[in-house]
Amino acid sequence: MATTLAKAADGGTQTTGPAARIEHVSKSFATPAGQQLVLDDITLDVAPGEFVTLLGASGCGKSTLLNLVAGLDRPSSGEISTQGRPALMFQEHALFPWLTAGKNIELALKLRGVAKADRRTRAEELLELVRLNGAYGKRVHELSGGMRQRVALARALAQDSRLLLMDEPFAALDAITRDVLHDELTRIWRETNVSVLFVTHNVREAVRLAERVVLLSSRPGRVAHEWRVDIPQPRRIEDTAVAELSVEITEQLRGEIRRHGQH
Amino acid sequence: MASTETTTVTEGAGPAAVKDGGRHDMSGLEAGLDALETVQTTRIPLRQTLVQKVLPPLTAVLLVLVVWQGLVSFKIVDDPSKLPSPSAVWDEVSDAWLQGTLLDYIWTSVSRGLLGFLLALAIGTPLGLVVARVRFIRSAIGPILSGLQSLPSVAWVPPAVIWLGLDNKMMYAVILLGAVPSIANGLVSGVDQVPPLFLRAGRTLGATGLRHTWHIVLPAALPGYLAGLKQGWAFSWRSLMAAEIIASSPDLGIGLGQLLENGRNASSMSMVFLAIFLILIVGIAIDLLIFSPLERRVLRSRGLLVRS
Numbered sequence: 001m002a003t004t005l006a007k008a009a010d011g012g013t014q015t016t017g018p019a020a021r022i023e024h025v026s027k028s029f030a031t032p033a034g035q036q037l038v039l040d041d042i043t044l045d046v047a048p049g050e051f052v053t054l055l056g057a058s059g060c061g062k063s064t065l066l067n068l069v070a071g072l073d074r075p076s077s078g079e080i081s082t083q084g085r086p087a088l089m090f091q092e093h094a095l096f097p098w099l100t101a102g103k104n105i106e107l108a109l110k111l112r113g114v115a116k117a118d119r120r121t122r123a124e125e126l127l128e129l130v131r132l133n134g135a136y137g138k139r140v141h142e143l144s145g146g147m148r149q150r151v152a153l154a155r156a157l158a159q160d161s162r163l164l165l166m167d168e169p170f171a172a173l174d175a176i177t178r179d180v181l182h183d184e185l186t187r188i189w190r191e192t193n194v195s196v197l198f199v200t201h202n203v204r205e206a207v208r209l210a211e212r213v214v215l216l217s218s219r220p221g222r223v224a225h226e227w228r229v230d231i232p233q234p235r236r237i238e239d240t241a242v243a244e245l246s247v248e249i250t251e252q253l254r255g256e257i258r259r260h261g262q263h
Numbered sequence: 264m265a266s267t268e269t270t271t272v273t274e275g276a277g278p279a280a281v282k283d284g285g286r287h288d289m290s291g292l293e294a295g296l297d298a299l300e301t302v303q304t305t306r307i308p309l310r311q312t313l314v315q316k317v318l319p320p321l322t323a324v325l326l327v328l329v330v331w332q333g334l335v336s337f338k339i340v341d342d343p344s345k346l347p348s349p350s351a352v353w354d355e356v357s358d359a360w361l362q363g364t365l366l367d368y369i370w371t372s373v374s375r376g377l378l379g380f381l382l383a384l385a386i387g388t389p390l391g392l393v394v395a396r397v398r399f400i401r402s403a404i405g406p407i408l409s410g411l412q413s414l415p416s417v418a419w420v421p422p423a424v425i426w427l428g429l430d431n432k433m434m435y436a437v438i439l440l441g442a443v444p445s446i447a448n449g450l451v452s453g454v455d456q457v458p459p460l461f462l463r464a465g466r467t468l469g470a471t472g473l474r475h476t477w478h479i480v481l482p483a484a485l486p487g488y489l490a491g492l493k494q495g496w497a498f499s500w501r502s503l504m505a506a507e508i509i510a511s512s513p514d515l516g517i518g519l520g521q522l523l524e525n526g527r528n529a530s531s532m533s534m535v536f537l538a539i540f541l542i543l544i545v546g547i548a549i550d551l552l553i554f555s556p557l558e559r560r561v562l563r564s565r566g567l568l569v570r571s
Binding site: 003007070072076083085086087088090094097098099107108110111112132139140143145146155157159176177179180183184214 | 289292293297299300414439450460461464466467468469474482483485497525561564565566567569
C-alpha cells in the first residue's frame with residue numbers, strides 16, 4: 001500500500017475512461033415555492049490526471065454538483081460515474097478534533113482497509129508530502145489554518161482515490177497562505193497524477209490551478225463556457241498570462257451575473 | 264492592473280530563473296508561515312494554580328467557618344439543638360473516626376452510589392444511542408426520557424420499597440431511575456450537537472453504519488456525553504441519599520443517609536451536620552477527582568478549553 005503514490009505517478013495503471021463522467025445531470029430541490037431547478041443538464045468529463053476548476057457566481061449549484069459527484073446526494077436525472085469513491089475536501093478543514101493530525105489520516109486509511117502495521121508509515125509519508133513532517137502528534141487546534149488544510153489534503157489523499165473533489169478549500173485563508181497552498185496543490189497533483197475537480201468563485205485561483213476552467217451560469221447552473229489553460233506550470237497568481245485569461249473569464253462571469261439583473 | 268506591469272518586467276529578465284527563485288521563496292514562505300502561526304501551548308506554573316484555583320475556595324470555606332463560630336460565640340443563635348458549634352461537629356467527626364465507623368458510613372454509601380452509577384452507565388449509554396439514532400424510538404420514548412429527568416427521584420422510593428422491599432436492590436432501582444435518563448439524555452444531546460460537517464466528512468471517508476457511529480458520532484458526541492455523566496452522578500448521589508433517608512432499616516448498614524436520619528431521631532444536631540457535610544464532601548470529591556479531570560482533559564485536547 002505504501003507504494004500507491006509511486007504507482008500513480010508512473011502515470012496510468014488506470015487509463016480506462018474518465019475519472020469522472022457527468023452526463024445530462026439535473027438536480028432540483030423541493031422548496032415552498034415548488035420545485036427549484038438548481039442544475040440543468042450538466043455534461044462534463046474529468047480525464048484521468050486532469051485538473052478542472054468549476055467556476056461560477058453564487059447560486060450556480062457548484063457545491064451541489066460536487067456533492068452529487070461525491071455521492072452524498074443523488075441527481076434528479078442524468079448519470080454520474082466515477083472510478084471508485086472520490087475523496088472530498090471542504091472549505092472548512094473538517095478534521096476531527098478528537099484525533100491528532102496523524103490519527104486523522106490513519107482513520108482514513110483504516111476506513112479504506114489499510115492494515116494496521118502500514119498505517120503509521122503511510123500517514124507519515126502523506127504528512128511529508130504536504131511538508132508537515134513534525135505534525136503527526138499535533139492536535140488540530142494547535143495547527144494554523146493553512147496547516148489544517150494541508151492535513152485535510154493529506155487525509156483526502158489517504159483515501160487513495162483517483163479523483164479529488166475540492167469545495168473552495170482555500171476560500172477562508174489569507175492571500176499569502178493561499179498562494180503557498182496553490183503551489184503545494186499543483187506540486188502534489190503533478191506528483192500523484194490524481195484527477196482534481198476544484199470548485200471556486202475566485203477566477204484567478206481557477207486560472208492559476210487548472211488545465212481546464214468550466215464556467216457555470218447561475219439559477220439554474222448550466223455549463224456556460226469552457227477554457228483550456230495552456231500556461232505552463234508552475235504558474236504564479238501574478239503571472240501576466242494568468243491575469244490576461246482571468247480578465248477574459250471575469251468578463252464572461254460578469255455577463256452571466258448581469259443577465260440575472262435583467263429579469 | 265499594476266501587477267501586469269511588474270510581471271512583464273520580470274519575464275524580460277528570464278522567466279525560468281524567476282520561476283525557480285519563486286519556488287524557493289514559496290517553500291521558505293511556507294516554513295515561515297508555519298512557524299508564525301503555530302499556537303504555542305505552555306503549562307501554567309504550580310504557584311499560579313495554587314493562587315488562582317485553590318486559594319479562593321479555601322477562603323470561602325474559612326469565611327463560612329468564621330461566621331458560623333461567630334453566630335455561636337456571640338450567642339446570636341443560642342441553642343445547640345438548632346446550631347451546634349463547629350467544635351461539637353468536629354468532636355462528632357473524631358468520635359466516629361476513633362470508633363472506626365466514619366469510613367464505614369462513607370464507604371457504605373459511596374460503594375452503593377458508584378455501583379449504581381456504573382449500572383446506570385451501562386444501561387443509559389446504549390439507550391441514549393438508540394434514542395439518538397433511531398427516529399421511531401426517539402419519537403416514541405424521547406419525550407418520556409426528558410420528562411423523567413425532571414421527575415424528582417425521591418418519588419420512586421415508595422414504589423421501589425413496595426416492589427423490591429427494604430434492601431439494596433431497592434436502592435439501586437432508585438439510583439437507576441434517577442441517573443439513567445440523565446445519562447441517556449446527555450448522549451442524545453451530544454449526538455444532536457455533532458456538527459453535520461463531521462458526519463459528511465466521515466461518510467466521504469467511507470464510514471458507514473456501526474463504523475460511522477463508533478469512529479465519528481461517538482467521539483464527536485463525547486463532550487455532551489460527559490456532561491450527561493456528570494449530571495448522572497449528581498442524580499445517582501441525590502437519589503441514593505433520598506432512598507437512604509426514607510428507607511432506613513438495620514439490615515441495610517449505616518450509610519450517610521441513615522446517619523442523617525439517626526441524628527434526627529436522636530435529636531443530635533451535630534450528627535445531622537456531620538452527615539450533611541459528609542454527603543456534600545463526597546459529592547464534591549467524586550466530581551473533583553473523577554468527572555472534572557475527565558471533562559477538562561477531553562475539552563483541552565480538542566482546544567475547547569479557553570484559558571483566561
